[in-house]
Amino acid sequence: MSPSVIRGIFDVFSLTSILVLLVLGMAIIVGMMKVFNMCQGEFVLLGAGTAYLSYQYFGSVLLGILLAPVVVGFFGLVLERTVIHRFYANPQGALLATFAIGLVIRETVQTRMAAQSSLVPAPISSSVNIGGAVLPIWRIVIMIVTLVLALTIALVLLKTSVGLKIRATLDNPELVASSGISTKWMYAWTYALGAALAGFAGAMIVPLQTLYPNLGYENLIPMFIAVMVGGLGQFAGPIAGAALIAIPGGVLSQFINPVSSQILVLCFAIVFMRFRPMGIFQRGR
């Protein structure tokens, strides 16, 4: 294989892993909890911001990456107990309220930032040479971390008692409540987990980009479309959805200009959603 082919394949995997990483949190909040969380992008932004602040004050991006899920997860927990829990019966209201929260966060970051965008260096900035193609290690780290994280969450949800409680709460809250589990806090912690994952994703990807106020908002629509294409109701669907829109996007943009490929893929996804509203793993109704 020539170096450029290796690079091409690498790029597709890299773009896919990044979108999957971004979607992990959303798969929980939108996919499983069915809260149309319009401030998911801002969770990503807050995670990236944590990495930046850690770099500024402690000189370590790595510390920021570890702190990000804690900080953003806590923020998500507070948000759920103050605002989100009011809207479980009113999905439209949830969408608008989270949009408002996102707006407030974005504008606050905008006014707090001292530059148009800020640099956050990667913890590992070197590259490896594979078959003549020079590949940045940080992208490889993101691929591995995404894979491990996605599998871990899936296993926890499917095989552990905590996962069982979460799934049961989301499926049938009355039943779970009657068996003595506090559904109130189950919801709160699940939401916080979704927020924490988004924050972690933000901190991981910000070294590949720069920190700027629209960092998360720019990705919101593709993230949402990934979740919708994958289908609501389970964790794996959105992950598959992310892959389904990232892979053709990555492959197409090697041949046609990236703007057209992006638009084509989004249009395809919108049409796909119309005809398979339950997502990829749709079974007959």
Next chain:
Amino acid sequence: MKRRMRIGIAVVCAVPILSPLLFLSGNDYLIQAATRIFIYGILVLSVEMCWGQTGIFTFGQAAFFGFGGYFAGYMAKNENITDLGVLLLIALVAGVIAGTLIALFLFSGKRVGELYVALVTLAISYVCEKLANSWTFVGSGNGIPGIPFPTIFGKEISSSIALFFIAFGLFAVSMIICILIIDSQFGLAINAVRDDEERAEFFGYNRSLIQIIIFIFSAVLASIAGALFSLSEGFISPSSLGLTLSTSTVLWVVLGGKGTFYGPMIALAILESVDVEMQRALPSLWRILVGLMLLLTMIFLPKGLMSLGEKSRNKREQKKTT
């Protein structure tokens, strides 16, 4: 005559009576700001008809606004078609075509979820903005600048007062048409679809047809508003198609109270008239405050500012009956 119509007629009469106050100032800036409120008013009206009255959560209405604006602007600038009537007709046809395509896609056949509609319309607005941003044929990021003033019978409309009255006139006509629709038999049907799609179908209403008609109608309103915007402002840019305007429109409707008909327009008028001054007075805080207002409204006044008035009226009426 129903209450809604009486208020509508009162507004239509009040504006020309009050407007000379505005013109006496000779301040074109204020006249242009008022013109813009009426243009956005038509856009808000289109969302209120779709979402507030029929329950179709259109989150990307700016796509149609920009579509009409780009069509009219392109024709006026590059094809030398400047007649206002022709340009509005072009915008109307553009709105019908775009609206029909998307309406058929969304509402024919199997029912789709309300949030799916919101997401798809938002995504359409996002895609349109991207397309306009990168398509050199329509000026890419710069949009279409230097659009000439429209003409009526070959006479150029360049004074801001004339543009004010054109915007107001179209706003008034749109509003009266909307009121007529809501107060008609068809109005009952659209409200039935809003309140419960399944029950409306059960009662024999053609749910899908009703949604398609209203969606196209509101696309046309938005498209005409966009055409007016590009002609009176002299430019149209990708931001007029995109997420910011789409979400601002929803914000006005929510703050005013969706389904209250006048609420969204009042919210628009208040927010737009203080916007420039507030942006100036609190440059870093104003947008944050707007977001907080939306959040607090969602939590404490889910029916919008108008519900305050409703509440007090209900109380008074209760007092009367007891």
Next chain:
Amino acid sequence: MNKTIRRKNLLKVSGIAVGVLALSSTLLVAPSQAAPATGSPIKVGVLTDMTGAFAIVGKSNKAVAQFTIDEINKSGGVLGHKLVMDLADGGSAPDVATQAASRLVNQDHVSMVVGGVASFTRVAVRGVIATRGKTLYVWPASYEGNECTNNVWNTGSAPNQQVDPTVKYLLAQGKKTFFLAGSDYLYPRNILARVRQDVLAGGGSIVGEEYVPLDMTDASNLTSKVVAANADALFEVVVLPGTAPFIKGVVDAGYKGTIAGTLFDEGINPLIGTEAQGLIGVQDYYGPIKDAFSQSEVAKFNAQHPEAKGLFTSTFNAPAWYRSIYLWKAAVEKAGSFDTAKVNKAMDSVSLSKSIGGPVGFAPGTKHLKLSMYLGQSNGDGSETVLKSLGQISPYQCSAATN
């Protein structure tokens, strides 16, 4: 019963008319447009983005405008009038900017407007200010060229002023093959068209030309194409926030050629980090240029405006803002009047023997400036090294020959 309903309606009606009323209530204080009385202050319209994506540029612009106006007032003002800054926020969006521009022109009746950060702002507001508003508009930014509207004056650099010397330098360094990359809109396309023309005229060849979406921040596909083409030189105009990821990506992927562009200086380099080492570009000002006047003025600026310290850079248009107001002052004094038509006529040939960045003056008939330009090379710590002072370069714009 009937009566109460009517009264309630009346209340509603007045509620709905509140917007219109709120607007008309200010008419009592509306100023009249008359010739300025002797000694009365003159309003200078300053339009920049204090909020939104370009807020940081707006911060620099505002400080430079204030600094320049203060300096002019200290030395006696213009024709005996003091200047006052009338600031309007363009909000980094064209529809916000037109409203702001309309306020400056139609409500505040400013003498002239200087400003705009992005080209979409210029094309949106020039109608409001220059054409419909018949007010002088000075556009102080390096941009894609071809702005020849009446009453509009360009004080930033035109494509040829930055591109020609850069390409000439690269060719002289023995670079034969070029890859062109940019964000997908007018500015990068016009810049790269000029690069293409210069490279082909100089005997070089273009091995690739690619554009990425304006908001694309992960340009790894483009990176791969650049690396695969392995050209001697990469000329890139990927704008923020995509600049840093793109350059970091290209360097980290092992690209060994020279990277050149129009947007590198002390304002942008720190975002790119150590990968900024060796970037080539041409600007109308760099921190270390050997010009005593520039050095003392920028030192004064940093002392008077600590909030904008370090923001006096070419890519933030700081030198262009400074000279814009001085050029306008020179034109007003030459015309002996603030009248737009007279000042507009005088603008065509005014010049400044001293300005930040060196002497400048309008090339008559072009609406653009003959600018003192410098060839610079970025260092890994964000600073710049001036490789060469290029002297004054003429703009090829408007009526002037375009090659």
